[in-house]
Each structure stands twice: as structure tokens, then as C-alpha cells.
Amino acid sequence: MFIEIDFNSDEALYLQLRNQIILGIALDEYHEGDALPSVRQLADDIGINMHTVNKAYSVLRQDGYVKVDRRRGAFIAVDSVKEEHLRGMRERMKAVVAEAVCRNVSKRELHALIDGIYEEYGLE
Amino acid sequence: MFIEIDFNSDEALYLQLRNQIILGIALDEYHEGDALPSVRQLADDIGINMHTVNKAYSVLRQDGYVKVDRRRGAFIAVDSVKEEHLRGMRERMKAVVAEAVCRNVSKRELHALIDGIYEEYGLE
């Protein structure tokens, strides 16, 4: 899996990392139970500080995407969907919908946008 | 229009404000050409710092939702959709889709999520 960090982005590095790992899970590049690289290893690989990777892993653990096995380090373990997750997704989706409505992008086009993303990544 | 700020949220206050104004535009509570309250006024109303409101207005201007006139202050002026906006929406949508896929939320359910939002707000 290729992790690409944009050092010029205004998104925090640890969030970029978090989101790319979530994307990797969605794309089945990381599978349930797979070990993540050690914080030092990954930090070296992508040229950022150990602690920044650590923070990304912590957030992923809080959000229910990884667990930590005290023997093996971090590994993928996605929690089943909970009310709380759905609320979060709904909030973020609401922001996208609001923007679309303002710009005169139709509901039909939003559906197509989703389908396009699924198609691009060979999902479903 | 009621603006509700959650001071305990992780989201920056100026972004909450920005998003609620965009939502207001989408819901047709703010119409093209309507003046926004003055920075000072709005800051007092919702109990936040003047600079924070200022920042929200700046971002809205940059994102093409309002324009600023020396005499009238800020007023709603939504740019027509541009390639750049679509790219942004796609990115944010991609993050939502990735999360959904991880949690085993289906494409069909995402479509329903959008429809639900339209319905809740009586859109379209």
C-alpha cells in the first residue's frame, strides 16, 4: 500500500495518514487482522516523525479501525457500524449536500458522484 | 436563521459558522443578495470573538459564497459551480464512502442517506 503525504496540505499529517489507512481498508489493500507497520518503520518510510504516526494510530484505535496486540503491535480490526458512526457520516454528508444544493448540483448528480467513486475504485 | 455553535466540538468555530451559513443558503433561508449581519453583531449574538466571525466570512468569500462590499458589508453571492468545487466535493464524498465501505454500509444505504437529508430539509 502506498501512503502519500502532502506536506503542503493544510490537513494535519496524522489525519492524512489516518484517512489514507481508512481508504486502504475500504479498498481491501489492508485486510482484517493485517498488522500495520511499526510506528518507527512507517515514520521512516514516509519521512515523518514517529510521534505523528503514533497519533494517527491512536486516532484509528479510538475510531474503531485498529486494535493493538501487545505482542504484535497494531493490526486492522474494524468495529461494526454503530449509531455514533452513522451520525458522523450523516453530518459530513449533510455538509456535502448543502454545498451541492448551493451550487445547483442535483440530487441525481450526487448519486452519480457516489457511483463514480465506487466505480473508480472497483468497489461494491 | 438560527446559528448554533457547539463550543465543545472538535470542529473550529469559524468552520462551524461557515458550514451553517452554507446550510442556510441551501435551505433558502439566505437568498442571493441578502446582507449578512455585521461581524460585530453576529459575534455578539452567538457569543464568539469578532475575529472568528471575520475569519468565517473570509473563508466564505474565498469559497465563493459571499461577496463583500465596503458599504453594505457581506452579502450572499454564490458562484456558479466550478471544476474546483466539484473536485472538493468529490474528495469529501470519497472520505465518507471510504468510511461507509469499511463499516459495511452499502452503496444503496448511502443513496438513502442522501435522500433522507433532502427529505428532512424539504429540499428539491
Place this chain on the structure above:
Amino acid sequence: MFIEIDFNSDEALYLQLRNQIILGIALDEYHEGDALPSVRQLADDIGINMHTVNKAYSVLRQDGYVKVDRRRGAFIAVDSVKEEHLRGMRERMKAVVAEAVCRNVSKRELHALIDGIYEEYGLE
């Protein structure tokens, strides 16, 4: 409120801090809604690093003892008891009980131990 850190303890500094703040809440020295000192302030006061205080505050937030107001910083806000908290208390209590049973400390004496703690701190 006096916070006392034992630098020779094998308990992590941020946990000592966390526990003392919880104790302070229990003893009504910190009241619902009270602001905690800024991380820098408290760090200076007790002679530890800012980041260590920050970690203590983060854990307190996760555990539902404080919230962060983006304007005022951290303040006391205790979540109502949840199944999850009770489970945790039960686990820790189980460990104490097991130890007591091994040492031939009776159930009656455990009850008295609790009552003694309440009394010492003028609780109830």
C-alpha cells in the same frame, strides 16, 4: 486544590495527574463547569512538561470527566454513569476483593474500608 506529583512513583505522571483531578472532583474541590488551568499554567505550577498535562487532560476528556470549550479551554463536565464505567469499576473492585480474600480480609472489613474512606474525606 493541591496537586502533588510523586516523581519516584512508578505510576505515569499523566495518570497521577488524572487521578488527582478525579479525586478533586469527588471531593467537590472542582465543581461542574469549573475551568481547569491551561496546560502551560498547570505544567509550570507542578513542574512537569506541557505535553504531559495535555495527555492527562485528553484522557480525562476520553473518560468523560472534562470537556473542552474552544474559547475557555478545559472545564469539568462529568458524564452520567454508563454501563462501561460500571464495568470498569467492577473490574478494579474485583481485583481489590481478590486480594482481600487472599489475605483473609473479610467482606465486613471491606465494607468498613469504604466507609472509612467516605468518612476521612467527609463524603456522602
Place this chain on the structure above:
Amino acid sequence: MFIEIDFNSDEALYLQLRNQIILGIALDEYHEGDALPSVRQLADDIGINMHTVNKAYSVLRQDGYVKVDRRRGAFIAVDSVKEEHLRGMRERMKAVVAEAVCRNVSKRELHALIDGIYEEYGLE
């Protein structure tokens, strides 16, 4: 006796092991003088490192629950209660009480919690 280790727990493996052995003694599954399994044996059985078991045994020895004989290995030998043990129990109990008070769990409920634990394990 069944030892169950949670590899995803925040608690160190050697402490989980220690606590489960203490629980075993309390439940009279391990009796005074009984030999504990060899370090190697137990490590294999529960799938952890030999050094981790060793550490657990060391701590149990320090805390006065087992003694070690060159020939027989570790065996149960519980010290009679000392001032030092009581102080430790009091400290840990104080932390539980503090949490309970914060969460509005009453003294009566704490007593019931203890009684429930005794009952669940058929103690006394």
C-alpha cells in the same frame, strides 16, 4: 484453572497474569503449597513470552503470594496481611470510590458491588 489473557487490553500482560493468579488463589483453585506451572509451560499454554511469565512470578513473589524453590519452582505461599498490603488496598479502593462519587454511584451501591462479586464467585 483457566487463565485468560486479553492481548488487546491496556493492562500489561504480566499484570493480567498476576491478577488472574491472585484471583485463582482467592477462589481456592490454587491452594497454599500448590506448585505453579513452570515458566516455560505456562508461556506456551497461553501463548506469551517466557520473560512475561517470569515477570509475573517475580511480582507475585515480591507481593507475597508465591515463593520460589530452586528445585520445585514457584508455589503458592500467601503472606499474612501486613500494614503495607492494607495501605495498597486502601489506595486502590480510594481510586474506585473517587470514581464512584464523581459518577453519583452511592456508597450503598458500592457495598452492593462488593457483595455481588462475593456472590458471583461463591465466596465466603
Place this chain on the structure above:
DNA sequence: GTGGTCTAGACCACT
């Protein structure tokens, strides 16, 4: 060798 903890110093976004 691994993550956890702690320190230190710095910059920036936000209020």
C-alpha cells in the same frame, strides 16, 4: 525491537 512516557522547543491556527 516495540510501544509508552517524558521532555523540549517550535510554529501555527484559533480565540
Place this chain on the structure above:
DNA sequence: GTGGTCTAGACCACA
């Protein structure tokens, strides 16, 4: 001035 983020380097507990 505040917390948030990032970097850097160090030590230790753990496995």
C-alpha cells in the same frame, strides 16, 4: 495567550 500539531531525542517497560 490558548490549544493543536510537529519534530527531536531519550529512557524504560514490555514482549
